[in-house]
Amino acid sequence: MTPNHAPLVQHHAANATGRDFIVGDLHGCVEALRYLLREVEFDTARDRLFSVGDLIDRADCASCEAALALLEKPWFHAVLGNHEDSLCAVAEGRLPRYRWYGIGGGWAQHLSADALVQYGQRLRRLPLARVVGEGAQRFNLLHAEFLGSDADLDRAHFDADTRERMLWGRDIVLGTAEAPPREALSLTYVGHTPVREIRMIGSHFYLDTGAFITEGCLTIVEALTTRRWSVSMTDARAHGAAAIALP
Structure with missing residues (x-):
């Protein structure tokens, strides 16, 4: 069994005093995030920022470590990415x-084994999904895709194939599987597959617009x-953006 030291699904109450934002796959692009947080006038006392995962890889070491440091911010809430x-x-x-270096982990080749273990222990506390609010105001976040219902997500009993799909799946966006309808699964924000523009497919809202790609961008x-x-x-x-401080 894959180790996981955190609840697979974490629930959050609706934000009654501020705004909730969701950011696409970051891949170390913290400068773009700083710029966008300034643009939205992010208020750390009232607002929350949720991430669909993939904070790291495909960037240099300093950028990836800066992205990992976001996990210590009380207003930042990420799910586990692949x-x-x-x-x-x-x-x-x-x-x-x-094998990890082959998909973008080369930034860590000079990290000690102990440093890598420490990061791994911190990341193992991230859930596979987050659920925010209830009823008509509910929305979900996970990294790749989910073919079940809200009830299935809340049950949080995921077999190995479902977990793999939540982290790596692309069947919905490629058209080889149908997204659950909104009647079954609340609006679900996902990343993983870069898209030229954000798009809705059934219940799934794709917002990874390829921040690490030269012609791509980071979207909130x-x-x-x-x-x-x-x-x-x-x-x-x-x-x-380099001179803009994080909130």
Whole structure:
């Protein structure tokens, strides 16, 4: 069994005093995130930022470690992505480092085994999914895709195939599986598969717009609204993102 030291699904009450935002796959693009948080006038006392995972990989070491540092922010709430899961597998001795390097983990080749274990222990506390609110105001977050219902998600009894799909699945976005309808599964924000523009497929809201790709961008959306903001790393840097402090 894959080690997991946290609840597989974590529930959050609706945000009664501020706004909730969701950010796509970060892959170390913290400068773009800084720019977007300034654009939305993020208020750490009232607002929350949820992440669909993949904070790391496909960037340099400093950028990936800066992304991992977000996990200590009280306003930041991530789910486990396949790239985090791969780091954990390396730290736990279940995956050779070179296999992880092949999908973007090369930033960590100079990290000691002890440092990698420490990151793995922190990442193992991330849930596979988060559920926010109830009823008509409910929304879910997970990394890749889910073919079940809200009730299935809340039950949090995932077999190995379901867990693999939640971290790696692309059948819905590729058209080889149908997304559950909104009547069965509440609005579910996902990443994993880069899309040129954010898109809805059934209950699934895809918002990984390829932040690490030269022609891509990082996207933030305000939950349960049509408001969205995007910026490329090139444009964020051109607008002084390196000098913008995180909230």
